[in-house]
Amino acid sequence: MAQVLEFKLPDLGEGLTEAEIVRWLVEVGEVVAVDQPVVEVETAKAMVEVPCPYGGVVTARFGEEGAELPVGAPLLTVAVGEGAAGPERDSGADGTAEQTGAGEPAARDGGAAETRSEGSGNVLVGYGTSEAPARRRRVRPVRPGPAAAVGGGPANGRAVRAAEPEGPVPVISPLVRRLARQNDLDLRELTGSGPDGLILRADVEYALRAATARGGRTAAQDGVAARMPDAAAPVSSAPRPGGIRTPLKGVRGAVADKLSRSRREIPDATCWVDADATELMRARTAMNAAGGPKISLVALLARICAAALARFPELNSTVDTEAREVVQLDHVHLGFAAQTDRGLVVPVVRDAHARDAEGLTAEFARLTEAARAGRLTPGELTGGTFTLNNYGVFGVDGSTPIINHPEAAMLGVGRIVPKPWVHEGELAVRQVVQLSLTFDHRVCDGGTAGGFLRYVADCVEQPAVLLRTL
Structure with missing residues (x-):
């Protein structure tokens, strides 16, 4: 049975x-x-x-x-x-x-x-075996069709849409679905600009702006109103004063909470330096010309970070505020900022100090692909001890980022561009990058932070310096 x-x-x-x-x-x-x-x-x-x-x-x-x-x-x-x-x-x-x-x-x-409620015991932790609590009977209301609506309209005078076909519309995140629902926007009327017709937040915001231009009515409302001449005018679905409101929840909410906590708790400071990255770029070109898997630039920067943290371990720390202690960590779990359609995420490369350039390249590629597909696990997004932020991909030179709480430091890397540079006593055009270090002033002073950043810059300018630590 x-x-x-x-x-x-x-x-x-x-x-x-x-x-x-x-x-x-x-x-x-x-x-x-x-x-x-x-x-x-x-x-x-x-x-x-x-x-x-x-x-x-x-x-x-x-x-x-x-x-x-x-x-x-x-x-x-x-x-x-x-x-x-x-x-x-x-x-x-x-x-x-x-x-x-x-x-x-x-x-x-x-x-x-x-x-x-009995689990198989081999899938996820926390299935539990307790009995389900009692719940009240829940009956879903049936949405009336066009014939019912024309007969007299709903009591509150709001226009009612015709029954829609079943099946979810593909959207980039539930926040997009909720934004549409809060503004009475029918997602089935939109053509997504994402891959395979995926509806992005920008698509919904564009439709809402268009609806506002028409007087606060979406296309769905206009169509129903045209079929219901005797019904009362539909209530405007324009956003409340202040613009479009998007709940801070999910990944976006978690990022907001973490950054706010970082600003409240961490007395941060930033130092920066320009470095000649010409030799680093040449070294990468030579590595990739030698055959085997291609080495990414971010992997080389990660390798430099790991070597620098071995020399300046104070920056691979966290602060235990309750015990009023600085906890210096044994392993380098390197986070890197990745911008996705769902917002900023920081995947973590475990044991970055123990990986070579090829291993780092492969792990960065795997985590980046998972981030863009929205398939990162909670364990792949937590536990970092230091963050590498390559904001050069946005075409900017410098930044003063917020530290990824509860870490103690973040290295920022700007774009690498040709600039006039004095090289071996003569003016030349070199590939120049701006490096910045934002650090928690509780774990070290400016001398330690400056020493770390100078060592990173030396490795960028003369990659052979890394041979001392390999």
Whole structure:
């Protein structure tokens, strides 16, 4: 006889307490295998596909795309064992099951459905075995079609859209979906400018500006109003005074919280120096001409950082504010700033001090690809001890960045451009880069920071200096 088991949102680690549903990967009535991903969620750290520890038929899903759930909340129920069969889908349903007063899926045969929460024990930590708490019956309202709307219109006078086809519209992040929903914008009317028609935030903002120019009405509202001459005028969906509002949540919210904490707690200072990177560029060209995997410039800079931190370990530290101690760390876990469509993230290269240039190049490439695809795990976004920030990719020379809390320093690298430079007593055109070091003044004084930055500059100007530490 089939049993109905409840799968709850697991503990995703790193102190995360909630996640937002981005996309369901299964439908009600679909057969799933053990450890098959069933939902894609976004946490404050990354996008994560959550696997289900049961194999059977999905009988219910809890939460719509865009909904935020706490850890431990039910995600779905699965009928397992002999006799398991998918429920028949009603024509207007979206896959969210109707619930009984006890929080169990309504049994089709009228009998009580047994709900347990037992994990397979080999997928994610935190499935738990506690019984699900009681929940009130939840019934989804049915959106009226055009015929019903024309008959008299809703009581509050707001125009009602016709029923839309099922299935989510591909968007770059749940914040984009929420922005559209808050402004009553139909995503199905937009043509995404991202890969494969992916709708970006810029697409939604452009549509909202166009709607404001028309008097605060979206195309969907205009179309419905034209079909409803007797209905009251729709309520304006223009943004509230102050412009477009975007919630600070998910990755963007986590970045905001961390940067704000850094500014509050860390007394930072910045020093900088210009360096002649001509020889470093030539050395990289020679390495890549010798055959084998290509070496990236950021990998060489990372190798220089690791060598500099070995000489100035004070900068590979963190401050324990409660104990009032500076904790000097044994390993260099190198973070690097990566700009993605979902915002700024800082993936971490573990044990960067123990990797050669080829290994660093491969790891940087892997983490960058995962960042752009939104597939970094929480563990790949935390635990850094020092950050390398290559803001030269934005075409700028210098910056005074905010330290990535709870680290103690960040090396900034500007663009490498040809400039007039005195070389061997003569004026010449050389490849020049500006280097900056932002550091926590609690862990060291300016002499240590200046010594670190000068050593980095020496390695950039004369890469052979690195041979002393290899």
